[in-house]
Amino acid sequence: MPLTKSKAGHTGVVKSITATEKIQKFLFSLGCSEGQEITLVSILAGNYIISVGDGRYAIDKKMAGAIELA
Amino acid sequence: MKIALAGNPNSGKTTLFNAITGKTEYVGNWPGVTVEKKEANLKRKYKLLAGLQDMKEAGTGKGDGNRRNQVRVVDLPGAYSIAPYTSEEAVTRDFILAENPDVLLNIVDASNLERSLFFTTQLLELGIPLVVALNKQDVLKRSGNSIQVEGLADALGCPVVETRANGEEGLDELLRAVGQAAAAGASGNPAFEGRGGEGEDKKRQAYVKGIVQTHLQRKRDKTRITTSDRIDRVVANPFLGLPLFGLVMWAVYAFSINGLGGFLADWVNGTLFGELVPDAAHGFFGGLGVHPMLEALIVDGAIAGVGAVLGFLPLILVLFFCLALLEDSGYMARVAVVMDRYFKKIGLSGKSIIPMIVGSGCSIPGVMATRTIEDENEKVATTILTPFIPCSAKLPIIVLFSAVFFPGSTWILPAVYGIAGLAVILGGLLLKRIFPWEESSTFIMELPEYKVPSLRHAFRQMVHQGKGFVVKASTIILVMNTLVWFMQSYGWNLQPAEDQGASILAGVGGLAAPLLLPLGVAGWQMAAAALTGFVAKENVVATFAILFATVSEEALHAPGGVLAENFTPVTGFAFLLFNLFTPPCFAAIGAMNAELGSRKWLARAILFQLAAGYGIGILAAQAGSLLVYGKWAPGAVPAGLVLGGLAALAAVLVQRNRARDAQNELACQE
Amino acid sequence: MPTIIIGTIFFVLVALAARKTYRNLRSNTCPGCSAGCGLEKREKCHKGS
Numbered sequence A: 001m002p003l004t005k006s007k008a009g010h011t012g013v014v015k016s017i018t019a020t021e022k023i024q025k026f027l028f029s030l031g032c033s034e035g036q037e038i039t040l041v042s043i044l045a046g047n048y049i050i051s052v053g054d055g056r057y058a059i060d061k062k063m064a065g066a067i068e069l070a
Numbered sequence B: 001m002k003i004a005l006a007g008n009p010n011s012g013k014t015t016l017f018n019a020i021t022g023k024t025e026y027v028g029n030w031p032g033v034t035v036e037k038k039e040a041n042l043k044r045k046y047k048l049l050a051g052l053q054d055m056k057e058a059g060t061g062k063g064d065g066n067r068r069n070q071v072r073v074v075d076l077p078g079a080y081s082i083a084p085y086t087s088e089e090a091v092t093r094d095f096i097l098a099e100n101p102d103v104l105l106n107i108v109d110a111s112n113l114e115r116s117l118f119f120t121t122q123l124l125e126l127g128i129p130l131v132v133a134l135n136k137q138d139v140l141k142r143s144g145n146s147i148q149v150e151g152l153a154d155a156l157g158c159p160v161v162e163t164r165a166n167g168e169e170g171l172d173e174l175l176r177a178v179g180q181a182a183a184a185g186a187s188g189n190p191a192f193e194g195r196g197g198e199g200e201d202k203k204r205q206a207y208v209k210g211i212v213q214t215h216l217q218r219k220r221d222k223t224r225i226t227t228s229d230r231i232d233r234v235v236a237n238p239f240l241g242l243p244l245f246g247l248v249m250w251a252v253y254a255f256s257i258n259g260l261g262g263f264l265a266d267w268v269n270g271t272l273f274g275e276l277v278p279d280a281a282h283g284f285f286g287g288l289g290v291h292p293m294l295e296a297l298i299v300d301g302a303i304a305g306v307g308a309v310l311g312f313l314p315l316i317l318v319l320f321f322c323l324a325l326l327e328d329s330g331y332m333a334r335v336a337v338v339m340d341r342y343f344k345k346i347g348l349s350g351k352s353i354i355p356m357i358v359g360s361g362c363s364i365p366g367v368m369a370t371r372t373i374e375d376e377n378e379k380v381a382t383t384i385l386t387p388f389i390p391c392s393a394k395l396p397i398i399v400l401f402s403a404v405f406f407p408g409s410t411w412i413l414p415a416v417y418g419i420a421g422l423a424v425i426l427g428g429l430l431l432k433r434i435f436p437w438e439e440s441s442t443f444i445m446e447l448p449e450y451k452v453p454s455l456r457h458a459f460r461q462m463v464h465q466g467k468g469f470v471v472k473a474s475t476i477i478l479v480m481n482t483l484v485w486f487m488q489s490y491g492w493n494l495q496p497a498e499d500q501g502a503s504i505l506a507g508v509g510g511l512a513a514p515l516l517l518p519l520g521v522a523g524w525q526m527a528a529a530a531l532t533g534f535v536a537k538e539n540v541v542a543t544f545a546i547l548f549a550t551v552s553e554e555a556l557h558a559p560g561g562v563l564a565e566n567f568t569p570v571t572g573f574a575f576l577l578f579n580l581f582t583p584p585c586f587a588a589i590g591a592m593n594a595e596l597g598s599r600k601w602l603a604r605a606i607l608f609q610l611a612a613g614y615g616i617g618i619l620a621a622q623a624g625s626l627l628v629y630g631k632w633a634p635g636a637v638p639a640g641l642v643l644g645g646l647a648a649l650a651a652v653l654v655q656r657n658r659a660r661d662a663q664n665e666l667a668c669q670e
Numbered sequence C: 001m002p003t004i005i006i007g008t009i010f011f012v013l014v015a016l017a018a019r020k021t022y023r024n025l026r027s028n029t030c031p032g033c034s035a036g037c038g039l040e041k042r043e044k045c046h047k048g049s
Helices: A021-030 A061-066 B013-021 B044-049 B052-058 B064-069 B087-099 B110-124 B137-143 B149-156 B171-184 B200-215 B227-235 B241-258 B260-288 B292-310 B313-329 B331-345 B350-359 B363-372 B376-388 B395-405 B412-434 B455-489 B504-519 B524-533 B538-549 B569-581 B586-596 B599-629 B636-669 C002-026 C039-046
Strands: A011-017 A037-044 A047-052 A055-060 A067-069 B002-007 B038-041 B072-075 B103-109 B130-135 B160-162 B444-446
Touching (some): A047 A061, A047 B331, A055 A061, A055 B331, A061 A067, B002 B087, B002 B110, B013 B103, B013 B171, B103 B110, B110 B130, B130 B149, B130 B171, B149 B200, B160 B171, B227 B331, B241 B331, B241 B412, B260 B313, B292 B455, B292 B538, B292 C002, B313 B455, B331 B444, B350 B363, B350 B376, B363 B376, B395 B412, B395 B538, B395 B569, B412 B569, B412 B636, B455 B504, B455 B524, B455 B538, B455 C002, B504 B569, B504 B599, B504 B636
Parallel strands (some): B130 B160
Antiparallel strands (some): A011 A037, A011 A067, A037 A047, A055 B444, B038 B072
């Protein structure tokens, strides 16, 4: 299930990320990669607010769609 | 001896840098404020604490930083990893690899330990003595979590010191640790299986996770909805977000310009530089028996011009105090989230709002802040559009025209910023259609937790901006004023001109003056002011002050004053817009050149801005006059021709791009 | 005499200001502006990397 389909408050494990290697690496350095838990905190103004590790990030819909949760 | 500060974005590197060097570099509570490395000397107090004054004798210092036994501190842009994602992250890596600092001071955000330590372990492998500053202790305490410092230091094999850079806590101990580390040599290497091999990053992550699990006691569930999240729901609401941002900015500007700041500026402009200083100076020079020509140069040239600009200092101070408070709270990162949706539509990114907010202070750091934008097209568009946002140098022009033509009105300033916003939107849409751009951008923005803004921080930022304003007035403005005074008092034969109309400046301004006719503005004085404005925008005000100082006793900014004889309120407003949207000062053009990286793009950017400023000015003059006075402003015919020409040019360029697109598509299909 | 003294002081000040302005403009910044490339980094800065 892509992150865009999950509900606010849902915590899931990342199954795969479909993006360029550069973006994958960047997400990885934030702690968002395969096998890691992320939480969708809320959807605000078209952006997805996710909780990864101890940080909060806003990502756009395109990127949220690239993150597949198990 | 060199100490380099490295760490994640928004972990407090620059705050720490300022604290240990006594500098006042720009700090904001959002990621990516520092885009260029900054260097300064370590404060003497800390140098002694660290025991670094003996370094030279011990022979451990190296590099040119060792001159006169200096300890140089280098602040680097934030990075999440050694492998760079944006160009400013590469600065960090390149610096560490190329310049080989003696000690790395790794600032770790204690409230986000895992992500920070990933970078720490990479830094440790460089074989440079490393000290970890476990920063943001206050945020950590508030969250209820705690970190076992000694255990963490053992696990990493390097000293770990708790700090709170904002309150300057823990710095003594930190610098002591730095001194010891420099003397002791390289720190330990992180030991985990599979280093350098396939899937190294994964293994590193697991290794870091292990360390964090052992040494971090969690009280708080990290996914719980916090107060921060609840505030976000309001300020980043799809419907409320934008109006709220408008309201906040309006309040800040209204308070600064019509409120306290304006009140103070009125006094400084009207009384201090209007009467007290010139009178005192005249008295002083008269008493000494100085040649009247020199007296005129200093009083009517330098003092009148620089004073007209300096008069706006109180306003700038109040404005930047308020903006610093707002930035420090963490609100601006949310604004980027709100804006992303709109900005995407016009070929920009949500992150483009950051250069624009920085650009409201000065276009130069604004243009440089575009480096945090990953997508090349969005970066170029943002670089071209950022100077549309009125910077602090343009404020004096806005406030002057508002005071002369629209005394007592509170809507001019919001209107100007509104038009600036509109110019950005329309400009973005047009750029997107003129140049072959494809959308490939992604948006990721870290949202720092909200905090109560620090008054001390705001005060320092205010002093920093104020200092810059004064330095600028006393250098580039002073030089231009001296030049302007000579040019307006001497004729081409290098003899004092009998009246201003026969001066060199009148000649030069007269050449450019016809260009202003479509704006309904006539007179070489206006053209001369606009020309000097390209050097630095404050010069528009300063030049008016000098030119009219000799012809009018009245203060320049008096309602309906001498300026009102040369403009109608509508053409005055149009002239104001013309100055705001045409290319900014020389220095900003230089910065644009650096960021765009090619002469071709620089030329396009400048032409675009010229066309935009000219077009908007003409439109405002003619349409405004028709609406307000029921007839066209003078120069309606050339205005129509210019506008028609610009529209035709835009149409041709859009068409050409469309044709190119179609061709590309065809090529793809074949 | 006072004219020469005051004039010299004034023009020295203006010359200093001009020098600072020139050096700052060369490194893509304005006097008093916090950003811009450092003088020594100018080469690199122009490459935009």
